[in-house]
Amino acid sequence: MPRRRPARSRGVLGLVAALVGLSVGPSGAFAETPNDATTPTLESMQLASATTLHPLQRLEVAYRASDVGSGVRSAAFVFTSELGHETAAVASGTAAATGPARVQLLPGQPGGTYRLTTVSLTDAAGNTVVYERDGRAWSTPSGAVGPTRHTLRFADLDVTYVNPGSDTTAPELQALTRTTPERVRPGDPLSVSYTAIDTQTGVNGVVVLYENAVGRAHHLDVSGPAAAHGPVRGVVGADWADGAYRLVQVTVHDGHNLAVYLRDGRIQRSPTGLAGPTTHALRFADADFTVDNPSADTTAPDLTLLRLSNGTERHRGESLWFQVRVADGGSGVALLELTYADPLGNGRVVRTQNQRDFTAGSLHHPIPQSWPHGSYRLENVRVVDAAGNGVHLLRDGGTLLTPAGITGPARHSLRLADLDFRLVPLPGTEPSPSPTAPTAPGATTGLRDVTGSHAASITAVVQAGIASGYPDGTFRPGDTVTRAQLATFLARALNLSPVADHGFTDVGGSHAGNIGAVARAGITTGYPDRTFRPDDTVTRAQMASFLARALELRPVTDHGFTDVAGAHAGNIGAVARAGITTGYPDRTFRPDDTVTRAQMASFLARALDLPR
Structure with a gap:
């Protein structure tokens, strides 16, 4: 995946990527206007809501911004609490040019003073300027032209959030031990028992991360009610390399706050200001194990x-x-x-x-x-x-x-x-694209119902041969996507050859070969009862896991979403960090929502960097 951010921008723009999306959710990435290399400019800003706020009230920022090229496409005002919790008031799409930017403060967020720490503006060409509280400003990508200093008064927008019932503690891990044999082979089960407590909202998820001698990581996790008592379980994969696996970290969270227990005895918390011990005495070595798999491949191409x-x-x-x-x-x-x-x-x-x-x-x-x-x-x-x-x-x-x-x-x-x-331009035949005269959505696909924020992505996947419309000239962007359909989309996107011997007991028909292809590629494994359930609809969490496996992304546990845990959490974090998917302005991912055909197009267009 192309990375368009310098290293210094990952903190701010990583949060913005998770927060700024069009109102319908996982929208397509910003359209690129090749001739625009100038960032937007923030001319003024002021707090449009009260300086003291309560749960479910909106924090609102009025501002004036301009852009001489492709037009302002998103604005994000990032506020940070005394504990390190971040929330952002955002405006996107056509509303970004005039604002205001808004965010609803949720009951789970910690109370206290929220200071405005950064402001970012992005135009339709992807040029971003970030204003920092200390008066500095910087731009991305590296070729973008923008300010380096500013005189905006960030302190005038600080607010107080009164929320006496908020949860300001992370769960505590008290004990853990491996309950399966020390030596295992591919196909053998793995299990780690633990004791974890949370005095306020309860334990909602536990992720156990192992690493072998060559640095390859594998994780086990459990979420929901079962996370309160465990254990975490998994199975040794055929591709797990031969040798020792060390337990390197255990993450426990309650849905809002998390604690990361490290092998060296340290404890890290998020948000960073949460109270609690900074060290532990747990014996991680007691949970280590060894894989007997001498045929595993550990050599680079x-x-x-x-x-x-x-x-x-x-x-x-x-x-x-x-x-x-x-x-x-x-x-x-x-x-x-x-x-x-x-x-x-x-x-x-x-x-x-x-x-x-x-x-x-x-x-x-x-x-x-x-x-x-x-x-x-x-x-x-x-x-x-x-x-x-x-x-x-x-x-x-x-x-x-x-x-x-x-x-x-x-x-x-x-x-x-x-x-x-x-x-180089082809003389007389390649006028530069005009940001003021875009092609009508759907015009290049012949589909009459392709409009709105996903139109460019739908056009891209249709032109790439990944998806197609229906005989009546429609794409039906609001229809949900089944597991069988998603398998076919991915097989086309990755140029996978059909595989007839798929091994599932409930798969047949036109999608069978593609289901077999993605299964052989390791993108899906189906269910333990040897079914694929091809007619089940795909959720946003499942879509994230499909894409993470297809693109070989490593799990990311620090995903920043307030409603993500369980088996898909690491993959959701991975695709969010890669810029493939975005969350909603309230910092949720809504993992159980079903994926529409339009949203599927945006996921795939971003993942494959299709021209939009």
Whole structure:
């Protein structure tokens, strides 16, 4: 996935990514206007609500902002409590140009003083400016032009939240022990018993994280009522590497507050200001175990040839053609990904998971109309095998192995600079896209019901051949998505070949081969009773897990959502951190809501970086 944020922006923009979305929820990413490299400007701001607020009341900010290019598309005013809890008043879409920005304060949030700490504005081209309380300002991506200082009075917008019933303590982990044998094999069960208490709202989730000698992590978790007493359970996977697995951390949460117990005896809390001990005496070593799986693959793939074969000057609508030679003596090559920096500093990704590309030794990537003209610099190349072993080949000849302890080269001899290229206009035929005259939604798909915030994403997935409309000329964006349909969408998106031998007892019909394909790829496992339940609707939590597995994203437990726990929590965190999905303005993810066809299109368009 392309990352468009500098390292310093992850805290602020990570929260904004989880909070700023269009009113319908997981909307498409900002449309890109290649000629706009100037950030919006915040001219003034003031508190439009009372300075003292109570649960379920709205914090509201009036402001005036301008943008000389593509127009303001989102505004987020981030407030931080004395305990470190963050909440943001947001405005998005057409409302962002004039405001106000709003957020409802929830009963679960801690009371006290909330200080305005940052303000971010983003335009329709993806240029963002972040104003900080100390008078500094900075912009992203790296090529964006914006202010470096400001004189806005942040203190004038501070508020007091009166909430005497709020929960200001995290759960406490008192004991834990492994209850399954110390030596296990693939397919064996794992179980860890524990004692955890929470004196206010109760324990709502426990996540146990293990790591082996090469740095590969696996987690077990339990959520809901069962989390109060446990245990956490799991099964040793066929891809778990041979050797010792150490318990490195245990996270316990109550739905709002969490405590992370680390192997070295430290305890970390979120929000950071929660009261409680900072160390523990739990014996993590008593929960360690060893996997007997000598055939597991722990060697990175080997990329020996990578060449841009059709010239270094290209036009929109053409393709980039690459010659490749990559091998893996273990589980087989699963992913090749090239990350370019475009003229504005944005990341542009060329990727394939198609085995035919690896076999044929070539791949091509159509150049989207949204890519800006100018020079493209190849920053790094990533190759991953089916066991999850990966190597990043850096421009300076260095390598980065993931997980860190696997076997692989420390240096490489490929000349990434030889794959740089320029994107130039085709004389007389490529006028620059105009932000004031967008193409009518659905015009390029022929679908008459494609409108609104998801229109660009629907158009993208239809044009990419991932989804299609119905014979009556509709897309039916409000219809829910079944598990069978999602399997087909993912199989098309990842170029997976149909697999007839799927092993499920309830699968047949037109989706069967695609269900088998995503099952073989490890994207879904079905249910313990060997059913896939193809006609069940897909929830937002399930969609996150499908995508996290498809993109090989590592679980992220610190997801920032107030209503996320259980088996899908790490995957929800992973896709949120990757910028694939956003939450709602009240910091919820609503994991049990069903996914519509329109929302599915936005998920996939973001995940695959489709031009929109």
